[in-house]
Amino acid sequence: MMDASTDQLRTLAAVVDHGTFDRAAAALHITPSAVSQRIKSLEEQSGRVLVRRSKPIQATEAGAVLLRLARQVALLEAEAAAELEGGDGAAATPIPLVVNADSLATWVLPALATVQGAVFDIALDDQEHTIDRLRDGTAMGAIGSDPEPVQGCTVTALGAMRYRPLASPAFVERWCPDGWTAERAAVAPMLVYNRKDALQDRYVAALAPGARPPRHFVPASTEFVGAAVLGLGWGMVPDLQADPLVADGRLVVLDPGGAVDVPLYWQQWSLHSAALDAVAAAITHAAAGALRPAPPRPPNAEGHVNAPKTPL
Structure with missing residues (x-):
């Protein structure tokens, strides 16, 4: 059973959004090596290749499934954080x-x-x-x-x-x-x-x-x-x-x-x-x-x- 962490999902989204491991690392304030390790770990857990190492990097069909999950998690996390801070739950x-x-x-x-x-x-x-x-x-x-x-x-x-x-x-x-x-x-x-x-x-x-x-x-x-x-x-x-x-x-x-x-x-x-x-x-x-x-x-x-x- 796959047990993807929030950090892994956030990293997958960053890699696809920014197109390279280096740019994703800069956006996440971690090293490119850490980005690579998170993607590799997520691929091992899912048993699928999740990104094509092209320029720019693109999600595979399996990667698109987890990319949707990553965006859903990010949106719900932001809404929950806003609500806990006393707002109306609007997500930034x-x-x-x-x-x-x-x-x-x-x-x-x-x-x-x-x-x-x-x-x-x-x-x-x-x-x-x-x-x-x-x-x-x-x-x-x-x-x-x-x-x-x-x-x-x-x-x-x-x-x-x-x-x-x-x-x-x-x-x-x-x-x-x-x-x-x-x-x-x-x-x-x-x-x-x-x-x-x-x-x-x-x-x-x-x-x-x-x-x-x-x-x-x-x-x-x-x-x-x-x-x-x-x-x-x-x-x-x-x-x-x-x-x-x-x-x-x-x-x-x-x-x-x-x-x-x-x-x-x-x-x-x-x-x-x-x-x-x-x-x-x-x-x-x-x-x-x-x-x-x-x-x-x-x-x-x-x-x-x-x-x-x-x-x-």
Whole structure:
């Protein structure tokens, strides 16, 4: 039976967070040799290799399991310490979250600002890939588009962000003065957030199958919209960012029937934590005011609508 100590778990988290044994040692105020010994002892107890000695160091699949445990222990310890000191139990330990860029740029930060006493470590990822960080133990909560809960997590439907294909008036004048067609979409330059971003490609595939238009990669949400305003290309922009720009004429809707609703879900570890519960409450409350009602989920092979599941 494995009997991992708090020091061993804290060391595992530090090694993954800081990427090397030396940096983890500096953060923990111990020697690199002590870090190595703790990791080696934890691996011997678990009978598994827990970290890949790469640059940066990464957790293995078994290591991710213990990394989640390490973060849970750290959060609960911090909450208990705060409560014993006469506070409200709010934890000062950082709560790692992963959020899609468009949500972070619009409605998420105001939501997190309402959570008193919490400290956040926010990472960005495409909404289709945020749950990867829940699986590998590097995040406690995630906003993404996957409705199926990661093992050991709960999931809550938040609503949907509506995206529309938009471009500047100058772009329209140059590339599609007679209207937005499949032929124009096949050759007009488009904006893509990064190589994980498939939203524009899916739209083009439906409008002009087989087309591979030229693309600009703009890996920041606000700058992505700015690139569209400047006429660099067209892109799928969420209404939360686009509405004022469409209203004042800086952006134009290329295809009024081309709106795409992207459902979003909140996933978090199944952990009784006052801090994490407060974050979840703030996120769901803000989403109710910012997002559209999510479209109904398609039926499965048996004709039943799949509902998000919460593990027992």
